[in-house]
Amino acid sequence: MPGRSSAPTWRPLTREDAQASADLLNAMETADRIGEHYTADDTRTELDDPYADLERGSLAAFDGDTMIGYVKIRFKPTADEIHRVFLDGGVHPACRRRGIGTTLVEAGVAAAKVLHELHHPGAKLVVDVHRPGHIAGLAELMRSRGFTPVRYFRRMEHRLDDLAPVDEPRIEPWSAATGEDFRRTRNAAFADHWGAVPMPADMWRNKITNQTFRPDASFLFRDPDGAPAGLLVTLSWDADTEATGLRDAHFMVVGTRPEYRRRGVATALLAHALLAAAEQGYDQASLVVDSASPSGASGVFAKAGFEPKTRYVRWALEA
Numbered sequence: 411m412p413g414r415s416s417a418p419t420w421r422p423l424t425r426e427d428a429q430a431s432a433d434l435l436n437a438m439e440t441a442d443r444i445g446e447h448y449t450a451d452d453t454r455t456e457l458d459d460p461y462a463d464l465e466r467g468s469l470a471a472f473d474g475d476t477m478i479g480y481v482k483i484r485f486k487p488t489a490d491e492i493h494r495v496f497l498d499g500g501v502h503p504a505c506r507r508r509g510i511g512t513t514l515v516e517a518g519v520a521a522a523k524v525l526h527e528l529h530h531p532g533a534k535l536v537v538d539v540h541r542p543g544h545i546a547g548l549a550e551l552m553r554s555r556g557f558t559p560v561r562y563f564r565r566m567e568h569r570l571d572d573l574a575p576v577d578e579p580r581i582e583p584w585s586a587a588t589g590e591d592f593r594r595t596r597n598a599a600f601a602d603h604w605g606a607v608p609m610p611a612d613m614w615r616n617k618i619t620n621q622t623f624r625p626d627a628s629f630l631f632r633d634p635d636g637a638p639a640g641l642l643v644t645l646s647w648d649a650d651t652e653a654t655g656l657r658d659a660h661f662m663v664v665g666t667r668p669e670y671r672r673r674g675v676a677t678a679l680l681a682h683a684l685l686a687a688a689e690q691g692y693d694q695a696s697l698v699v700d701s702a703s704p705s706g707a708s709g710v711f712a713k714a715g716f717e718p719k720t721r722y723v724r725w726a727l728e729a
Contacts, residue, residue, distance in 0.1 A: 418471040421472070447654075468482040471505075471513075481498070543721045566718050568716045568717070584628040585625075593609060596663055597609060
């Protein structure tokens with residue numbers, strides 16, 4: 411257990427902090443109950459993010475060898491008028507209310523400005539924080555540093571029982587040969603979504619086809635001419651399964667190219683993926699949806715049987 415009176419030491423994160431980062435995040439989970447558990451492999455993937463400059467864009471607090479707080483900035487590979495930089499971080503439950511969170515947020519905003527000037531100086535900088543709304547003290551901290559809520563998201567879940575048979579020949583599973591079709595379809599499907607930017611190949615590998623990727627539960631929908639119309643990509647975290655006893659198929663990406671919307675593409679993909687996940691031994695499926703999605707995704711997911719759970723708040727600061 412971290413000490414309550416000793417002054418922490420501070421330094422940037424490194425790839426060697428994977429286990430310490432996982433330990434901190436799992437300690438935070440015991441207090442915040444957001445349903446996220448981590449292995450060192452999971453946090454190493456985040457530390458290896460090609461758009462996270464750890465030396466200039468991170469800071470961690472330590473009590474001895476124990477990490478008690480961190481902040482990490484992720485900049486965007488491209489930006490037009492607005493460059494939305496993500497600020498991620500947290501503080502060990504035993505060390506909260508000591509000013510560590512304030513120090514980390516201020517350091518994160520300063521780092522965001524540095525990385526913004528390096529990569530997209532001609533755009534307007536906005537710093538985003540995306541966290542569950544129920545975390546104690548978070549809203550007060552965000553407001554005290556000038557952040558305001560600008561968007562709301564909802565985690566939705568679906569128990570995998572009483573599923574109807576599905577027969578849709580236009581749906582195919584992921585394969586190495588079609589992997590690039592998946593990435594390009596995602597970029598086309600999310601081109602008009604708030605805050606989204608195209609995912610280059612290095613980001614796709616880091617965020618999607620990493621150790622949590624489940625290719626057997628990831629699917630592409632093609633139109634009669636063979637053109638990709640939509641996709642569904644599934645991830646699953648072994649640490650969550652070990653901690654909860656439930657295998658969760660998380661539909662990380664569900665998208666339809668704009669010209670194919672309102673033709674049942676997403677509905678078909680969801681039905682197919684739910685049945686596939688059930689057959690593969692998953693206990694539930696989950697996803698996170700933007701409450702103001704231009705594709706009307708919330709209604710599609712509700713109609714498919716997903717039920718709303720945790721609410722997430724996107725906080726933003728124009729820096």
